Amino acid sequence: MLDVCLLGTGGMMPMPDRWLSAVLLRTGGHTYLIDCGEGTQISWKRSGWGFTQTTGIILTHRHADHTAGLPGILYTIAHSMRTDPVSIYGPFGTEPLVDALRYIVPRLPYEVNVKELFNGDCVALPGELEMRALEVSHQVPCLAYSFTLRRSREFQREVAEELDVPVEHWRALKSGQDVTFNGRTVAAEEVLGPPRPGIKVSMVTDTRPTSELPRFVHGSDLLICEGMYGTEEERERADERGHMVFPEAAEIARRGDVKKLWLTHFSPALQDPEEHLEEARRVFPETYIGVAHETLTIPFPDEPDEGDGGT
Amino acid sequence: MLDVCLLGTGGMMPMPDRWLSAVLLRTGGHTYLIDCGEGTQISWKRSGWGFTQTTGIILTHRHADHTAGLPGILYTIAHSMRTDPVSIYGPFGTEPLVDALRYIVPRLPYEVNVKELFNGDCVALPGELEMRALEVSHQVPCLAYSFTLRRSREFQREVAEELDVPVEHWRALKSGQDVTFNGRTVAAEEVLGPPRPGIKVSMVTDTRPTSELPRFVHGSDLLICEGMYGTEEERERADERGHMVFPEAAEIARRGDVKKLWLTHFSPALQDPEEHLEEARRVFPETYIGVAHETLTIPFPDEPDEGDGGT
Numbered sequence: 001m002l003d004v005c006l007l008g009t010g011g012m013m014p015m016p017d018r019w020l021s022a023v024l025l026r027t028g029g030h031t032y033l034i035d036c037g038e039g040t041q042i043s044w045k046r047s048g049w050g051f052t053q054t055t056g057i058i059l060t061h062r063h064a065d066h067t068a069g070l071p072g073i074l075y076t077i078a079h080s081m082r083t084d085p086v087s088i089y090g091p092f093g094t095e096p097l098v099d100a101l102r103y104i105v106p107r108l109p110y111e112v113n114v115k116e117l118f119n120g121d122c123v124a125l126p127g128e129l130e131m132r133a134l135e136v137s138h139q140v141p142c143l144a145y146s147f148t149l150r151r152s153r154e155f156q157r158e159v160a161e162e163l164d165v166p167v168e169h170w171r172a173l174k175s176g177q178d179v180t181f182n183g184r185t186v187a188a189e190e191v192l193g194p195p196r197p198g199i200k201v202s203m204v205t206d207t208r209p210t211s212e213l214p215r216f217v218h219g220s221d222l223l224i225c226e227g228m229y230g231t232e233e234e235r236e237r238a239d240e241r242g243h244m245v246f247p248e249a250a251e252i253a254r255r256g257d258v259k260k261l262w263l264t265h266f267s268p269a270l271q272d273p274e275e276h277l278e279e280a281r282r283v284f285p286e287t288y289i290g291v292a293h294e295t296l297t298i299p300f301p302d303e304p305d306e307g308d309g310g311t
Numbered sequence: 312m313l314d315v316c317l318l319g320t321g322g323m324m325p326m327p328d329r330w331l332s333a334v335l336l337r338t339g340g341h342t343y344l345i346d347c348g349e350g351t352q353i354s355w356k357r358s359g360w361g362f363t364q365t366t367g368i369i370l371t372h373r374h375a376d377h378t379a380g381l382p383g384i385l386y387t388i389a390h391s392m393r394t395d396p397v398s399i400y401g402p403f404g405t406e407p408l409v410d411a412l413r414y415i416v417p418r419l420p421y422e423v424n425v426k427e428l429f430n431g432d433c434v435a436l437p438g439e440l441e442m443r444a445l446e447v448s449h450q451v452p453c454l455a456y457s458f459t460l461r462r463s464r465e466f467q468r469e470v471a472e473e474l475d476v477p478v479e480h481w482r483a484l485k486s487g488q489d490v491t492f493n494g495r496t497v498a499a500e501e502v503l504g505p506p507r508p509g510i511k512v513s514m515v516t517d518t519r520p521t522s523e524l525p526r527f528v529h530g531s532d533l534l535i536c537e538g539m540y541g542t543e544e545e546r547e548r549a550d551e552r553g554h555m556v557f558p559e560a561a562e563i564a565r566r567g568d569v570k571k572l573w574l575t576h577f578s579p580a581l582q583d584p585e586e587h588l589e590e591a592r593r594v595f596p597e598t599y600i601g602v603a604h605e606t607l608t609i610p611f612p613d614e615p616d617e618g619d620g621g622t
Binding site: 071072075097 | 353
C-alpha cells in the first residue's frame with residue numbers, strides 16, 4: 001500500500017491559514033517529499049509523519065514557493081538522527097539551486113545526492129517505487145511526476161507444494177529466481193501468479209495543461225494537480241502565468257481516466273476554492289478540493305483497505 | 312513612539328505551536344524586521360502589520376533559524392508593491408549569504424542593499440532610529456543590536472514669540488538651524504528646550520552573556536534577549552552551544568538597568584517556558600516570557616501612552 005499526505009494547498013506564498021502545496025508519499029519504510037516551500041516542515045511536523053525515513057526530496061521546479069523550505073527540512077532531517085543518504089531530484093538547474101540553499105546548512109550528518117531529471121526519465125526509488133518525470137509547461141524548467149508502486153506477483157504456495165519444492169527455495173522463487181534442487185529446475189514462472197496491477201499516484205504542478213499529461217497520469221489512483229485559479233473566466237490569467245483553472249485540471253483527470261483528483265496550489269486570492277468545485281465536477285465528478293493533512297492510504301486492488309479513508 | 316512586535320519565540324527550528332524568534336519595529340512610517348527564520352513571513356501576516364513600509368531587515372547571524380525565511384520575505388515585500396530600496400544589515404558574511412539565498416528570488420521590483428556591520432558600528436536608519444551593533448559570542452559572527460529613537464528638543468513657541476521670530480522661520484529653528492531676519496540672528500539654541508530622553512529597545516540573540524552586554528543594553532525600555540534554556544542546571548549545555556539560561560539573561564537586564572525583559576528563542580525541548588520564569592524573576596523582577604504577536608507601543612517619557620499595553 002501507499003500512503004499519501006497532502007501537506008498544504010497554497011501557491012505563490014504561505015498564508016496564515018494555508019500551507020504551501022507539498023505532498024508526502026510513504027511506502028515500505030521510505031518517505032518521499034514532493035516540493036518544500038517555506039513552512040512545509042511545520043506542516044509536516046503537524047501531520048505526525050516522522051522525518052527519519054526521508055529517502056528522497058523531489059522538486060517540481062525552482063520557484064521559491066516550492067523550494068524555500070529546503071534548508072530547514074534538511075536541518076530537521078539531520079535532527080531526526082538520519083544518517084542514511086538523502087536524494088534530491090528535480091529538473092535541470094536543481095544542482096546549483098541546492099548548492100545555493102545549502103549555504104545556510106553546509107554540514108549535515110548524512111550524504112545529500114542531487115540528481116537532475118529530464119523529460120521521460122524513470123527512476124527506481126527505494127521502496128519499490130517507480131518515478132517517472134514529464135516536462136511540463138511553466139516559466140522555468142518544471143517536471144510532473146508519476147509514482148507507481150509495483151505489486152509483486154503472487155507466490156502460489158500450493159503449486160510449489162505440488163512441485164515438491166523444498167521450503168528453503170521458496171524465497172528465491174518469490175523474488176523471481178529459478179531454483180535447482182535434486183537435479184531438477186523449477187522456474188519462478190511456474191509458481192508465480194499473473195502480473196497484478198500496482199498503485200499509481202501523479203503530481204502535476206505548476207503548469208499549463210499539455211497534450212502529454214492525460215497519457216502520463218493515465219490510470220492514476222490519485223492525481224494531485226494544480227488549480228491556481230477557479231473558473232474558466234480566469235483562463236487568460238492562468239495562461240499568462242503558466243497555471244491552470246480548475247476545469248482544465250479536471251479535464252486532464254477525465255482524459256487520463258484517473259480514479260480521483262485532488263486540486264491544490266490555490267492562488268492566495270482564491271479564498272474559498274469550494275465555490276468553484278461544481279464547475280470542475282461537471283468535467284470530472286471525482287474532483288475534490290485538497291485539504292492540508294488529508295491522508296489517503298491506497299491499497300493494492302487485491303489488498304484489504306486499512307487506510308483512514310480520506311475523501 | 313516606537314511599536315514593537317514579537318513575531319515568534321522559538322530557536323533552532325520552527326514548531327507547529329511556536330514561530331521562530333523575530334521582531335518587528337515600526338516608527339515614522341518605517342518598519343524594520345530583526346531576523347527572519349522559516350515561517351516568519353507567515354507570523355508577520357498574522358500580526359496584521361503590513362510589508363510595504365519595510366525599510367530594513369536586520370540579521371543577527373547566519374544560522375538558518377534566523378535567515379531561512381529571507382527569500383520568502385523579499386518575495387512578499389515585492390508583492391506588497393514596494394518599490395523603494397530595502398537594506399539588509401548583518402554581521403560579516405551577510406553579503407554572500409544574501410547572494411546565496413537570492414538564488415530563488417533573483418528579480419525584485421526594488422533595490423536590495425546589503426551592509427555588513429562590525430563591532431561598535433552605528434547606523435542612522437530612516438525614521439530617526441539609531442542602530443548600534445555589538446559583537447557577541449556565538450558559534451559564528453553574531454551581533455546584538457540596540458535601537459534608539461531620538462526625541463527632538465521641544466520648540467518653545469512662547470520664546471519664539473517673545474523674540475518676534477516670524478512664523479516662516481519656525482520650521483528651521485525646530486530642525487536646529489539658526490535663522491537671520493531683519494538683520495538679526497536667532498540661534499536654535501535659544502528657542503529649543505533641553506535635550507529629552509529617547510526610546511531604546513535592544514535585541515540580544517544568539518549569544519553567551521558577555522561583559523559588554525549590560526552597558527550596551529543600558530537603560531533600554533525593552534530588552535528582548537534569548538533564553539534558549541530555562542534553568543541554571545542547563546548552564547553547561549548553554550555554554551557549549553553559545554546560548555544562555557533564563558537567569559543569565561535576567562542578570563544582563565538587571566545590570567543593564569533596563570525597564571523590561573522579554574525572553575525569547577526557546578529550545579524546542581523547552582515546552583513550557585513559564586515553568587522557569589520565577590527563577591529569572593528572582594534576578595530581575597520585570598522579566599516576561601515572550602509571546603508571539605505581543606505588541607508594545609513605547610511612548611516617549613513625556614508623551615501620552617497610546618499603546619495597547621503588552622505585558
